[in-house]
Amino acid sequence: MLSGCVAYPTTRTYFKPDLNDGQLTPSMGCGYHTTRDDAVEKIVGDVTLTVMPEYVSGANLKITLLIRAKSKAGALLPENVFVSSSIFSSKLYPVDITVIEQESSGSIDHFSQWYTLVFPVSVDGIEAFELTIPWNNSSTSTQEDGLLNFSFEKVEVADFYYNSINC
Numbered sequence: 001m002l003s004g005c006v007a008y009p010t011t012r013t014y015f016k017p018d019l020n021d022g023q024l025t026p027s028m029g030c031g032y033h034t035t036r037d038d039a040v041e042k043i044v045g046d047v048t049l050t051v052m053p054e055y056v057s058g059a060n061l062k063i064t065l066l067i068r069a070k071s072k073a074g075a076l077l078p079e080n081v082f083v084s085s086s087i088f089s090s091k092l093y094p095v096d097i098t099v100i101e102q103e104s105s106g107s108i109d110h111f112s113q114w115y116t117l118v119f120p121v122s123v124d125g126i127e128a129f130e131l132t133i134p135w136n137n138s139s140t141s142t143q144e145d146g147l148l149n150f151s152f153e154k155v156e157v158a159d160f161y162y163n164s165i166n167c
Contacts, residue, residue, distance in 0.1 A: 007162040014038050015053040015129075015152035022150070027052040027064075033160040040150055044135060046070060051131060051150045060095075061123050063131060065115040072101075077134065078115045085129040088121070095120045128153040 012035050017024055022042035027050075032038070039052040050066040061083065067076060078099070082091040094117035102112040133148040 005162065005164040007160065010159055010161045011156060012159040012161075013057070013154065013156045014055045015123075015126075016155045017051070017053075018151040018153070020151075025050065030163045031161060033162065035157050035159050042148065042150075044148065049133075049148070053131075053152050055123050055154065057124060059123060061119040061121050061126065061129070063117050063119070065117070065133070067113045067115070068110045070110055072111050072113075076113070076115065078117055080134045081115075081117060082132050083119050083121075083129045084132065085126060087125060087127070091132075092119045092121055094118060123154075126154060 012032050014032075014035055015038075016035070017038070017040035022040045024037035025039050025041045026036045027039040039050055041048060041050045043049075047067060047069045050068075052064040052066070054062040054064070056062070063083075065076070065078075065081070078094060078097045080093075082093050084091050096116075096118035098114075098116040100114040129152055131150045131152070133150075135146060135148045
């Protein structure tokens with residue numbers, strides 16, 4: 001049996017989600033300890049939406065959206081998702097979109113869609129931003145249709161990083 005673990009103190013810069021936008025949740029199983037809850041999850045009808053921004057110095061802003069539902073419900077048009085900030089003169093739309101879908105089968109009782117959106121702005125110049133997702137969920141009432149907003153603020157925090165081959 002192979003086992004191994006690495007742990008070390010570090011500093012992490014990341015986009016901290018606003019607690020008022022939903023339930024904070026980790027974007028990965030292992031990794032940072034203090035800043036573990038670096039994504040936000042919101043339930044809209046029978047759909048669970050998780051928003052995971054990524055901070056990589058020098059890279060463009062990348063945000064992954066995970067949508068989980070019992071069936072392929074809800075209509076997300078990723079090209080209509082946008083970010084706004086006081087440093088932008090207008091809304092920014094994704095310049096690169098990757099979509100991965102996973103059907104429910106066997107032990108997986110839900111349908112999942114991952115949307116990875118890359119926006120035309122470097123993370124280095126962003127202090128805070130708001131992500132807006134036009135949402136239409138055909139399986140719920142029209143009261144849950146509209147714009148979903150998620151706010152994030154760039155922070156730098158002393159943290160502890162851990163990883164294992166079992167993660």
